Amino acid sequence: MKISWKYWITLGVVILLVSSSTAVVSTLLSGIKDNINVQGQRGDRAIKITEMGSLIRANHIRIITYIHNGSPQIIDDYEERYKQIDAIITELDGRMYTEEQITLFDQVITNAERVRELFIEEIVTLNIQADNHKLLQLETQANELQTKTVEQLEKLKTLVNDDRLIAFNQSLSSAKIADRVLLISIIISIITGGTLVFLTNRLVSRSLSKVVEVSNELLMVIYL
Numbered sequence: 102m103k104i105s106w107k108y109w110i111t112l113g114v115v116i117l118l119v120s121s122s123t124a125v126v127s128t129l130l131s132g133i134k135d136n137i138n139v140q141g142q143r144g145d146r147a148i149k150i151t152e153m154g155s156l157i158r159a160n161h162i163r164i165i166t167y168i169h170n171g172s173p174q175i176i177d178d179y180e181e182r183y184k185q186i187d188a189i190i191t192e193l194d195g196r197m198y199t200e201e202q203i204t205l206f207d208q209v210i211t212n213a214e215r216v217r218e219l220f221i222e223e224i225v226t227l228n229i230q231a232d233n234h235k236l237l238q239l240e241t242q243a244n245e246l247q248t249k250t251v252e253q254l255e256k257l258k259t260l261v262n263d264d265r266l267i268a269f270n271q272s273l274s275s276a277k278i279a280d281r282v283l284l285i286s287i288i289i290s291i292i293t294g295g296t297l298v299f300l301t302n303r304l305v306s307r308s309l310s311k312v313v314e315v316s317n318e319l320l321m322v323i324y325l
Contacts, residue, residue, distance in 0.1 A: 121286075129184055147261045153189045154254045156182050157213065161247040164220050168240050171228050179255055183217055198264070205257040208268075212250040 160182050167175040189208055197203045219239060227236050 139168070146193060147265065149189050149193055149257055150254055150258045150261060152184055152194075153209075153257075154251060156186045156189075157216075157247070157250055160186070160230065161216070164216070164224065164243050165240065167220075167222060167228065168236050176225060179220065183213075186213060195220075199260070202257060202260050205260070206255050209250055209253050209257065212246050212253070216243060216246050220247070226233070 160179050163175050163179045163182075166172075167179075190213070193206065197206045219242065224236065224239050224243075227239065
């Protein structure tokens with residue numbers, strides 16, 4: 102084998118090792134990027150759930166105020182905030198990724214719709230009729246639904262935050278693995294490359310020594 106080819110093979114092996122390690126690290130970094138995106142999305146879900154909880158609490162206050170006050174403006178305020186709640190529900194729909202999250206989210210939607218029906222279709226009508234006894238019963242029912250809904254939202258937010266924490270830990274783990282793979286690959290490339298260069302130099306030196314030895318023998322024969 103020609104001497105130049107030996108060096109080319111050595112260089113090729115080193116390049117192959119570096120390329121392989123680069124590919125592995127790139128894959129790990131891609132996974133880290135995906136996990137960061139997941140954290141952002143899940144962080145956004147937690148914010149939206151918190152916002153939804155605030156709106157539901159605000160609307161519950163309006164229901165109680167309306168029962169004891171009866172101002173028509175309260176109905177308009179309630180409907181305006183319910184539109185915001187509905188918009189958040191639409192935005193979060195399809196973004197619950199576990200069975201427990203989906204179940205809780207569906208329960209929150211059901212309760213929110215039930216409270217609205219209770220207010221618009223029953224409480225408003227009874228307030229017009231001045232049926233105070235029935236109104237107090239519906240107030241109790243609204244309070245129970247409110248308590249249940251808030252508890253479900255808090256549990257859902259906890260689950261979503263747990264998901265974000267898992268994604269963060271996965272990113273951290275992937276980053277550590279990427280650092281180790283990069284360090285190990287560099288060490289292996291240096292050791293392997295150095296060893297191959299050393300062996301190639303020895304082979305070349307032996308070949309040159311044989312050439313010199315044969316040349317010397319030829320010169321001795323010629324001069325003799």
